[in-house]
Amino acid sequence: MKNTFNDAMPDQQGYFGEYGGSFIPEELQQVMDEIATAYDECRQEPGFITELARLYKHFVGRPSPIFHAQNLSQKYGADIYLKREDLNHTGAHKINHCLGEALLAKKLGKKKLIAETGAGQHGVALATAAALVGLECDIYMGAVDIAKEHPNVVRMHILGAKVISVNEGRQTLKEAVDAAFTAYLQDPHTQLYAIGSVVGPHPFPMMVRDFQSIIGNEARVQIQEMTGDLPDNLVACVGGGSNAMGLFSAFLDDKDVALYGVEPAGRSIEQPGEHAATLSLGEPGVMHGFKSYMLKDDAGEPQEVYSVASGLDYPSVGPQHAYLKDIGRANYVAIDDNEAIEAFFKLSRLEGIIPAIESSHALAYALKLAKQKPGSSILINLSGRGDKDIDFVVAQYGAQYGIEGQ
Incomplete structure (x- = not known):
């Protein structure tokens, strides 16, 4: 194609x-x-x-399946699908x-x-x-x-x-x-x-995108086989942006498919150093050998950033995402720590799937989107599983979600 x-x-x-x-x-x-x-x-x-x-x-186990999350779909009023990159060998994309x-x-x-x-x-x-x-x-x-x-x-x-x-x-x-x-x-x-x-x-940026494009290429075929159509919306978390670029890549020419990249709003999107919402609040700059959007401090240097998701706390972003933002092809939004953790538990308890905290940012926004676009279809890149996060989540949030005595 x-x-x-x-x-x-x-x-x-x-x-x-x-x-x-x-x-x-x-x-x-x-x-x-x-x-x-x-x-x-x-x-x-x-x-x-x-x-x-x-x-x-034979080693990774591809293609990774797409799962229709029926319980979430019924609860939130849109058809929610998960591209199960969490099922890959090593647990992520x-x-x-x-x-x-x-x-x-x-x-x-x-x-x-x-x-x-x-x-x-x-x-x-x-x-x-x-x-x-x-x-x-x-x-x-x-x-x-x-x-x-x-x-x-x-x-x-x-x-x-x-x-x-x-x-x-x-x-x-x-x-x-x-x-x-x-x-x-x-x-x-x-x-x-x-x-x-x-x-x-x-x-x-090109090479990693090309290797990750297998996600979108598989998903495009799979979702049409399942539903007879392309999804209305794609949602993926964005730190550097590889899992999102992998999913988006096969749908970029499909103007009827809306793309949403979800950044970390952290503890406070209003406070510098307490988030990593690069595309939402950054400006063009150069770091680590490339030019893209970048969060800068008062001296023009990379700003300190934070996210509850260790894989998302980066003060720049892939240059193709910056381009897609500027031309209006993709939308970039932000989800805070508490929203991500809430989504982490919702997927765990409604669908029996424990997601990575990074992926939980995408899920959290998708649930908001479902309420805004009832009856639409939403394909989320579930980029990783949450095995790595469970000790941290239980220690920090366990009591809040009824996990006692840990």
Whole structure:
């Protein structure tokens, strides 16, 4: 299927409109050019395509199903569907691009994969892919997130990855990205920085989008088989934006399908440092090697950000999302911590599915949307499962939701 938006973008320099590009040192640019060339070769190489498809089917368990959430649909008055990326091996959508990046690193002759992680889902997925293809793996993770997402830290260790604690700043995702970039700059030749979202210098926003587009490509076929039509609305959470871009990518030319990216309003969207609503409140800027919307402090530097969801607290966003916002193709909204946690429990108790807190942001907005658009159809990307979050949720919110004695 031809897709005007994705076929035309990015351009040769990695721009989606005015966003994207590559703002990195010259030595690293040479390495990025090699990666871009190798990726362009790989995506046209039958052997690479066949191997990735084999792993998606037999290792990841794709296609992930779509589930009609009938209890939620009846309660909220719209047909609510879930794209079950939480059922993938490793528990989230991240494995989709991690396998692609690991195979690419192998083709390039790299010895090690390095990456940042917030909620730990990208870290677990990359550690899994590294083990599968026989590469070393270093994962940089903020100390706050290491404590908060302990089950995923244990998984990474079991898989053979080295988890490196980042203790600067707020000790969360942005600082983990800083540390991983610093490590990559020290040796860009024997290791590949497997960026965990549709962010970073070109070609990563394009490359991660392409690997994640399997979500939307599957969903487009599945939802038509189930309902006979395309969904009226798509909803996905947005931190860096990989799961949303993966779902949106197959529907960008369908003007009757409304797109909603859901950012974290955190504790207070009015207070700087207490949210991570980049597209809602940010402005264009450059960080981590690319141009996009960005939350800035008074000095023009990346603003401190916060979210109850460790995977969403990033002060920028993928450049294609910035472009989609500017042209009005996608709508970007915000959900606060309490709304996300409430949705976490609603899905758990009405449908028997425990979602990741990140995905709970998308669900929370979808339930609002259902009331605004009764009788419509809403497809949510359930990007991850909540196993990693249960200890934190019970400790922080258990009493509020009737879980006592933990």
